């Protein structure tokens with residue numbers, strides 16, 4: 216059973232929706248146009264209920280099947296926000312807003328879930344209820360958590376959740392998934408170093424925060440090489456070093472920023488503990504002082520074993536089992552669908568975007584060819600999970 220015929224019929228229409236969203240990118244929770252466009256479209260598609268304002272600008276639609284009675288409720292989720300990047304695709308539907316673009320394909324995710332709404336509201340060939348979740352602020356704002364905090368899961372009685380992300384480099388017509396940890400926990404590292412400033416010609420009178428910062432950065436490399444089990448995964452990267460303003464002054468303070476990524480709660484705890492020890496004690500060894508602010512952002516994205524197998528089976532029905540990689544290597548990127556997977560069993564799947572520029576690149580574009588594949592996946596998932 217490949218692409219659903221009825222869905223192939225409105226490939227062009229959904230492509231237009233996608234390109235309209237692409238032209239009008241909005242960031243984080245500030246999605247007035249996107250959120251209104253989604254809510255208005257859902258109303259014209261004849262869904263049973265549209266609720267706005269969850270997690271500030273999130274939108275939820277409810278569709279009940281007419282294939283018998285069932286109390287089963289499944290949530291399907293798409294993200295709506297864009298990124299602060301200047302678009303360089305040169306496409307005729309490129310961003311009309313300077314400095315903002317849909318560089319992660321959330322325009323495509325939103326359009327595909329709207330396509331699923333169209334098909335499911337029209338056919339209703341399932342028992343139970345499907346809840347379509349359009350969330351804000353995936354890119355660093357924890358929009359999924361904001362919707363959960365507003366009662367999303369309880370209010371609609373959601374029992375299982377599914378998410379999908381396009382993936383450049385995986386061919387069009389293929390899916391990839393794995394059971395267990397699929398994407399990393401992504402945490403923020405902020406280090407403040409306090410030394411003692413002096414004339415640069417009298418370094419002996421200083422406690423140099425630049426030298427302390429350099430030592431901290433070197434010592435942090437030992438977390439991956441000497442603390443974490445070599446068969447586990449961790450990333451500790453310092454990505455910003457702010458200190459000083461002159462050629463001839465040793466500054467008083469320095470700031471380091473970075474990210475820590477891990478695929479298990481144990482490694483996450485260990486990495487945080489080691490970063491703190493290294494930061495505080497390295498600074499102390501030089502007679503200075505350093506403090507760590509460790510921000511736990513997105514948790515590990517963990518697929519439920521049974522639901523991941525189910526999702527893979529559905530994907531196989533669309534593109535053929537041989538085109539579904541069921542043991543893809545985890546990636547160290549973060550994803551806030553992880554918050555939903557912490558609350559409910561479910562699965563996150565990658566759908567091949569073909570040979571395009573990478574996610575978050577100025578030349579990236581969502582591949583409209585994959586629309587019928589993604590929409591068919593949503594449709595079959597609902598019809599199969601709630602067949603009677």
Ligand code: NI
Nearest residue numbers: 319321353380
């Ligand atoms: Ni994304």
